[in-house]
Amino acid sequence: MRNNEFDGLGAELAALPTTPATRKGPPCTVGAVLSSVTPEAADTLRRILDTATVTSAAIAAVLSQHGPAIAANTVARHRRRGEPTGCRCPLPPSSHAVTDGEDDPRSHLMKDTMGLYRKDGSRIAKAALPVAPLDDPLVTVTADIYQSEPYGRGDAQPEGSKQFLLYPAGSVVRRSVVERLFTPATVSAISPAKGPAAGGTIVMVKGADLDGVTAVKFGGKPGTELRVRSATELSVKTPVGAAGIVVVEVATDAGTVSKANGYTYEA
Numbered sequence: 001m002r003n004n005e006f007d008g009l010g011a012e013l014a015a016l017p018t019t020p021a022t023r024k025g026p027p028c029t030v031g032a033v034l035s036s037v038t039p040e041a042a043d044t045l046r047r048i049l050d051t052a053t054v055t056s057a058a059i060a061a062v063l064s065q066h067g068p069a070i071a072a073n074t075v076a077r078h079r080r081r082g083e084p085t086g087c088r089c090p091l092p093p094s095s096h097a098v099t100d101g102e103d104d105p106r107s108h109l110m111k112d113t114m115g116l117y118r119k120d121g122s123r124i125a126k127a128a129l130p131v132a133p134l135d136d137p138l139v140t141v142t143a144d145i146y147q148s149e150p151y152g153r154g155d156a157q158p159e160g161s162k163q164f165l166l167y168p169a170g171s172v173v174r175r176s177v178v179e180r181l182f183t184p185a186t187v188s189a190i191s192p193a194k195g196p197a198a199g200g201t202i203v204m205v206k207g208a209d210l211d212g213v214t215a216v217k218f219g220g221k222p223g224t225e226l227r228v229r230s231a232t233e234l235s236v237k238t239p240v241g242a243a244g245i246v247v248v249e250v251a252t253d254a255g256t257v258s259k260a261n262g263y264t265y266e267a
Contacts, residue, residue, distance in 0.1 A: 031089035219246030
């Protein structure tokens with residue numbers, strides 16, 4: 001006796017090759033970011049994801065600064081969503097960059113309305129359109145840029161740092177994205193915190209992001225023999241100074257950090 005449960009099995013199996021594949025499941029890390037940020041930020045991120053000249057590594061580096069670490073291959077899989085090797089995030093509705101009013105999907109609304117207005121009901125004149133240009137141009141990376149990070153537990157290294165390719169030559173990114181990578185230094189401790197007014201004391205400065213320090217000043221006078229030992233420690237020799245408490249200034253590409261009452265010159 002044939003089992004009725006298998007009736008029609010052959011026809012269903014024959015139809016499988018022509019049945020569109022569906023991918024179900026939770027969104028990847030990139031999809032989770034898209035669903036958690038503001039609509040404006042999500043639109044910007046989608047536009048960047050669809051820009052072939054911006055690398056997955058560059059996108060991952062920026063996203064990782066604002067939440068959990070995201071690997072470049074995760075971004076690459078999200079870019080392939082809908083494909084067999086892509087993630088399970090749904091494909092967004094088809095869209096394209098807006099170049100002028102005719103391409104803007106809201107252009108029909110502009111044609112059907114009588115003008116633009118503020119919330120208080122006053123009409124907006126063309127000469128007084130409340131917009132401002134963004135001083136954040138796209139820049140092209142002309143040489144490979146590497147970023148360093150301390151060794152982790154799984155690196156089997158007691159100390160030091162490793163480098164990874166952040167922006168390959170040819171990458172196109174916003175200038176502000178690159179500038180944010182230059183983190184201002186912070187000073188947590190200065191030891192010894194006092195010394196003779198004649199100067200010559202070797203001082204240890206501890207903190208964070210000290211690897212880019214180019215100068216250290218005591219009461220406005222530059223120290224000498226600056227040695228950056230790591231991202232968290234440097235040494236410098238104090239200059240001659242007048243007796244009293246002075247401000248210690250630490251200068252980097254990202255700006256100058258001051259520590260009030262940082263050092264005391266003794267008579």
